[in-house]
Amino acid sequence: MEVADFSSELKSARAKAAKPILWIGIVTIIMLFAGLTSAYIVRQAEGNWLQFQLPIQFYISTAFILLSSATMLWAQNGIKAGNESVLQRGLLITLLLGIGFTWSQFSAWDALVDSGIFFAGARSNAAGSYLYVISGVHLAHLAGGLLAILFTFIKAYRGKYSQTNRVGVELTATYWHFLDILWIYLLLFLLFIR
Numbered sequence: 001m002e003v004a005d006f007s008s009e010l011k012s013a014r015a016k017a018a019k020p021i022l023w024i025g026i027v028t029i030i031m032l033f034a035g036l037t038s039a040y041i042v043r044q045a046e047g048n049w050l051q052f053q054l055p056i057q058f059y060i061s062t063a064f065i066l067l068s069s070a071t072m073l074w075a076q077n078g079i080k081a082g083n084e085s086v087l088q089r090g091l092l093i094t095l096l097l098g099i100g101f102t103w104s105q106f107s108a109w110d111a112l113v114d115s116g117i118f119f120a121g122a123r124s125n126a127a128g129s130y131l132y133v134i135s136g137v138h139l140a141h142l143a144g145g146l147l148a149i150l151f152t153f154i155k156a157y158r159g160k161y162s163q164t165n166r167v168g169v170e171l172t173a174t175y176w177h178f179l180d181i182l183w184i185y186l187l188l189f190l191l192f193i194r
Contacts, residue, residue: 048125081163
């Protein structure tokens with residue numbers, strides 16, 4: 001009986017600690033992107049800054065990530081209502097939309113190269129390099145989000161979540177919604193800070 005009580009207390013303590021740890025990670029990511037966007041502004045002010053249009057694929061990726069946030073919300077509401085099948089479908093669709101976002105980002109980079117905007121080399125410009133770095137670092141964090149969604153989906157498929165046990169879903173959703181908001185900020189930044 002004491003072992004069961006200890007195990008229950010340990011699970012409860014882990015659940016309570018998980019949210020603050022996630023928020024510490026989110027604040028760290030915010031600081032990273034604040035540094036990157038600040039460096040962008042400082043470098044832009046130095047001159048020799050190439051002006052170019054963002055590829056349409058960045059707008060397509062925005063649609064993917066906005067839709068994925070909606071399907072993640074649908075999944076969250078499903079488990080809150082105790083509907084595990086809605087959770088599973090919502091997570092799967094979110095995962096697929098996240099993969100679509102990833103595909104469109106790579107497609108945007110291809111379009112940039114086709115337009116003569118390179119990350120590095122003799123024909124590169126700092127404006128293009130910063131665009132690749134900012135979108136690439138976001139994509140790296142999104143890859144972590146995709147892994148979290150996949151892991152959460154597998155656990156949901158195995159019936160590990162319920163109305164009363166949904167901390168993992170909430171953590172994954174919080175991180176995913178954060179990535180959505182971060183991308184919108186970055187896109188607006190890249191559009192208006194030229």
